[in-house]
Amino acid sequence: MDKSxxxxxxxxxxxxxxxxxxDLLARCGLKYSRGKDQLMCYGENMPxxxxxxxxxxxxxxxxxxxxxxxxxxxxxIEEKRLSFQTRGVSPLFExxxxxxxxxxxxxxxxxxGTEYKDASSLRGxxxxxxxxxxxxxxxxxxxxxxxxxxMSGAVEIAPRLGRADFICDLVSTGSTLIANHLSEAETVMxxxxxxxxxxxxxxxEKQEWIHRxxxxxxxxxxxxx
Ligand code: PRP
Ligand code: ZN
Ligand code: MG
Numbered sequence: 001m002d003k004s005x006x007x008x009x010x011x012x013x014x015x016x017x018x019x020x021x022x023d024l025l026a027r028c029g030l031k032y033s034r035g036k037d038q039l040m041c042y043g044e045n046m047p048x049x050x051x052x053x054x055x056x057x058x059x060x061x062x063x064x065x066x067x068x069x070x071x072x073x074x075x076x077i078e079e080k081r082l083s084f085q086t087r088g089v090s091p092l093f094e095x096x097x098x099x100x101x102x103x104x105x106x107x108x109x110x111x112x113g114t115e116y117k118d119a120s121s122l123r124g125x126x127x128x129x130x131x132x133x134x135x136x137x138x139x140x141x142x143x144x145x146x147x148x149x150x151m152s153g154a155v156e157i158a159p160r161l162g163r164a165d166f167i168c169d170l171v172s173t174g175s176t177l178i179a180n181h182l183s184e185a186e187t188v189m190x191x192x193x194x195x196x197x198x199x200x201x202x203x204x205e206k207q208e209w210i211h212r213x214x215x216x217x218x219x220x221x222x223x224x225x
Contacts, residue, residue: 006047007209010061010070013052016172017193020101021071025050028216047209056130058196062093065200069210071099075106075131075170075191082133092199097214100221102193104172106131109182111159114166116185122146122166128158129168131188138168138188156180 011021022041025032030048032041041050051067058070059080070093077095084091108127110116119142128149129135135148149164156176158164170191171177171184195217197210 005203005205006049007069007206008067009048009050010053010058010067011050012055015055017071017073017102024217024220027220028213059093062196062198065198068198068202068206070196071193072196073102073191074194075189077194077196079131079134082137086133093196094199096195096197097217099193099195100224104170105190106134106168106188107171107184108166108168108186108188109177110166110185112181112183119144125165127166127168128155128164130155131168134189135168156182
């Protein structure tokens with residue numbers, strides 16, 4: 001199979017990590033032009049191209065070696081790891097490094113005014129989330145039986161729709177919760193952006209560029225500290 005010798009990096013199409021990730025690559029010296037369809041960026045001075053995809057698809061694309069690298073939140077990485085495990089698939093993609101942006105938390109949130117003591121308050125309740133595996137582990141570790149309602153997005157409207165009692169979703173600035181009359185009750189996991197890489201051995205040349213890139217990222221992050 002003839003695989004391109006250019007590094008393919010998967011980034012979130014539009015979301016909290018998009019700008020910071022492109023900015024990071026630019027700080028590493030990458031000059032790029034954006035494709036007409038906006039689905040790709042082509043590196044002009046490095047053999048590196050960027051693919052824009054849904055963040056939830058990034059671990060799969062890297063696992064399947066469609067992309068060599070991906071930048072995605074630890075929350076998505078952990079959810080995928082657990083979901084692979086429950087399906088009996090080994091999560092083969094590797095976490096290369098954690099980045100200093102995209103900080104947020106995956107939290108339990110409850111309708112304003114609802115009493116919440118600890119995880120035991122979730123007993124017998126319905127909790128809507130896009131992170132069913134992480135939430136299930138959280139509940140299991142606390143010996144709490146509750147119904148996990150999996151949604152692919154817009155989790156914050158589930159309580160108003162009567163679809164769930166509580167939610168478990170990402171909180172960054174907190175404005176989504178406020179707008180939906182929800183209050184953060186407990187942190188399930190802390191998250192930030194990270195780089196993952198393909199489990200399939202890459203060519204020496206690609207390996208060299210991955211090495212160069214991670215060295216430059218280290219440098220860029222140290223300057224900012
Ligand atoms: C998360 C979460 C909320 C929002 C919270 O979505 O699902 O919608 O961010 O941020 P805030 O506290 O600053 O309002 P994300 O950006 O991860 O997008 P996605 O769920 O569409 O992937
Ligand atoms: Zn997403
Ligand atoms: Mg969202």
